[in-house]
Amino acid sequence: MTSIRTYDGKIYLCKTCGQPCYINAEVGSSHFKEQWDGIFCQRYPLAGELLEMEWHAVTLATLKRSYPDTYPYLSS
Numbered sequence: 001m002t003s004i005r006t007y008d009g010k011i012y013l014c015k016t017c018g019q020p021c022y023i024n025a026e027v028g029s030s031h032f033k034e035q036w037d038g039i040f041c042q043r044y045p046l047a048g049e050l051l052e053m054e055w056h057a058v059t060l061a062t063l064k065r066s067y068p069d070t071y072p073y074l075s076s
């Protein structure tokens with residue numbers, strides 16, 4: 001899955017839950033990996049209709065940092 005912390009493309013808001021999301025070339029609007037346990041979107045891991053945002057660069061950087069990477073990786 002895609003990480004919001006490193007994602008370089010355009011970030012939208014999901015009209016279903018109000019959280020950030022992006023356009024996945026294969027499946028359409030989708031949420032990010034870090035949102036797996038922290039958001040309550042009925043469509044997760046997909047997202048709803050997209051709301052286009054004019055992000056201020058600092059706001060967007062803060063937004064990305066605000067999502068800790070808590071995805072349960074398997075330890076090797």
Ligand SMILES: [Zn+2]
Pocket residue numbers: 014015016017018019021031041042043044046047048
């Ligand atoms: Zn959503």
